Structures are given as C-alpha cells and as structure tokens.
Amino acid sequence: MVEPVSAQLAVIGTLLAEARGPIRTSVVDIGSQWAQFAGWLNANAGRLSDANHWYGIALEWATEANDHDMIGTALNMKGHLAWMSGKTSQMISLSEAASRRGASRGVRSLARQQAARGYAITGDYEETExxxxxxxxxxxxxxDHPEDEPDWIYFFDPHFLQMQRGLAYSILGRHTAAIDLLLTGLAAVPGDIRRSEWVGWYVSRLATAHAREGDPESACRVSAEAVEIARATDAGRLLADLRRLHSRLAGQWLDLPAVIELGERLR
Incomplete structure (x- = not known):
C-alpha cells in the first residue's frame, strides 16, 4: 500500500506547486488525508522516521486548509509515534495538544484516551482515570452525532474506548479489570473487521493481561487467535509481539502443553 499512496502524494505535490486560491485549499485538504494515511502505513511497517515526516506534512496541510479534525488527528498520531518510540512525556504532551484543538468530539476523545495511556505508563492513577x-x-x-465525525475515525466508538481503558488498566497492573474490559470491547467489534490487524493487537493485549494475571492457558488460547490474525494480515510486528509474549510464558511454564503448542504455532 505504501507505493500507491506515495504515488498519489507525488501527484498532489505536483498540483500544489501551481495551485492557487480555493482550488489549493481543496487540494491541501485532500492531501492532508493522504499524508496522514501514508504516516499510518509507515508507522505500521515500523518506519517511524518516514511516518513522522508524513504526519508533519499532514499537520502542515491541514493547518493551511483550516481542517481542525485533521490537525487534531495529526497531532494525536505524532503522539502515537512518541509512544511507539518510548517517549512518554512527548506522547502525553502531543495528545493533550490534540485534545485542546477545535476538532470533533471523536477526535478529541481519541486524544484524551491516548493521554490517559501515557499517564498510566507514568503510574499516575488519578490522571489516567x-x-x-x-x-x-x-x-x-x-x-450520538456521527454526522459530525470525519470519515477516517470510522473505527472509533465507545466499545473501542473500553479496550483502551482495558489497556491502560493493564499498564497500571489492574489485570482482572483489564481482561473484562478487553473482552467486552472485542465482543462488540463487528465481524467484518474482527480479523483486522489492529484488532489482533488488542487480542494480543488481552493475552498479555491473562499472562500477567497468572493464567497461562487463557493467555495461550487467546494468543492463538492473534497468531491467526497476524498470519492472515502479514502482520510482522504483531507476530514479533506474540513471540515475546511466548518467551515470557515459556520462562515460567516451559513444560505446559498450551505453551508448547503456542510455540509451535509461532514457528
């Protein structure tokens, strides 16, 4: 997907070299959405520097187009990159900035939940909640007002937020509550996207919560579903995450049949 999106962005760049007036505003508005998508694709592939470049372009073009939804989204996605890079303070700061902008409720909600995860990493229970x-x-x-939301946050709803709350609780060590929230949120994911790569990541977080709760059988059972998703979507980062989880499980329950079977699935 990166190559065709890059080709589209090259065309947009060519148009912007000559565009003026209202036409330019329309082009930068559309271009910001393509740039944000390019950022997401590169981040998902682990190319964080390229992702940061395209999120920066998305922010620049969205600012020129006065698109507050994309401004907030680009800031939030740069915060996501900071999380991926282990830069928690920057993650919190960018997420907070995104939530202060004049974006839609959904965009601001995404920013607030990401800030919450950052506070969870720092161990701040009060700010997380x-x-x-x-x-x-x-x-x-x-x-209640889906007509006010931008198309690119189609995946976001209160059930998604339940999974995010579960993730934050897991980081804080509240594994039982995290498991309940992740199970509830995943059960509400529509069947047509349940096998998506990003859903597989939450399935792996559920498996991790089971492992931290001391339930290796459940951790392995849930991991098996995540492995299937990772194989079907060619999700290398997800597989790597599951292999790390298996290593931790094997470190404690090496001879457990479920752990052995999971290791075979991951070969």
Whole structure:
C-alpha cells in the first residue's frame, strides 16, 4: 500500500506547486488525508522516521486548509509515534495538544484516551482515570452525532474506548479489570473487521493481561487467535509481539502443553 499512496502524494505535490486560491485549499485538504494515511502505513511497517515526516506534512496541510479534525488527528498520531518510540512525556504532551484543538468530539476523545495511556505508563492513577472519563463522555457524544465525525475515525466508538481503558488498566497492573474490559470491547467489534490487524493487537493485549494475571492457558488460547490474525494480515510486528509474549510464558511454564503448542504455532 505504501507505493500507491506515495504515488498519489507525488501527484498532489505536483498540483500544489501551481495551485492557487480555493482550488489549493481543496487540494491541501485532500492531501492532508493522504499524508496522514501514508504516516499510518509507515508507522505500521515500523518506519517511524518516514511516518513522522508524513504526519508533519499532514499537520502542515491541514493547518493551511483550516481542517481542525485533521490537525487534531495529526497531532494525536505524532503522539502515537512518541509512544511507539518510548517517549512518554512527548506522547502525553502531543495528545493533550490534540485534545485542546477545535476538532470533533471523536477526535478529541481519541486524544484524551491516548493521554490517559501515557499517564498510566507514568503510574499516575488519578490522571489516567480523569482522562479516560473525559474520553468516555466525548465518545458517547460522538456516537450520538456521527454526522459530525470525519470519515477516517470510522473505527472509533465507545466499545473501542473500553479496550483502551482495558489497556491502560493493564499498564497500571489492574489485570482482572483489564481482561473484562478487553473482552467486552472485542465482543462488540463487528465481524467484518474482527480479523483486522489492529484488532489482533488488542487480542494480543488481552493475552498479555491473562499472562500477567497468572493464567497461562487463557493467555495461550487467546494468543492463538492473534497468531491467526497476524498470519492472515502479514502482520510482522504483531507476530514479533506474540513471540515475546511466548518467551515470557515459556520462562515460567516451559513444560505446559498450551505453551508448547503456542510455540509451535509461532514457528
């Protein structure tokens, strides 16, 4: 997907070299969406420098087009990159900036929940809960007015937020609550996207929560589903994450049949 998207962006760049007036505004508006998509594709492939470049272009073009939804989204995605890079302070700061902009409720909810995860990483229970509660209010308001939301957050709803709350709770060590939230959120994912790569990542987080709760059988059972998703979507990063989880399981329960079987699945 990266190559055709890059080709489309090259065409947009050529058009912008000559575009003026209202036509230019329309081109940069559309271009910002393509640039954000290019950023996501590169981030998903582990090319974080390229992803940061395209998120920066998306932010620049969205600012020129006065598209507050994309401005907030680009800032939030740069915060996501900071999380991927282990830069928690930057992750929180960019997420907070995204949530302060004049974007839609859904975009601001996504930013608040990401900030909550950052606070969870720092061990700040109070700020984690505060941002999650704020995100939930915004998420339900967005669900009541879907016509106000940009197309590119089609995946976001209150059930997605449940999974994010579960992730934050797992980071804080509240594994039982995390498992319940992740199970509930995943059960609400529509069947046509249940096998998507990004859903597989939450399945792997559920498996990790089971492992941290001391339930290796459940961890292996859930991991098996994530392995199937990773194989079907050619998700190398997801497979690598599952192999790391298996290594931790094998370190504690080396002779457990479920752990042995999971290792065979991951070969």
């Amino acid at each position: 505060r941002r999650l509660d704020q995100a939930e209010v915004l998420a339900w308001a967005a669900a």
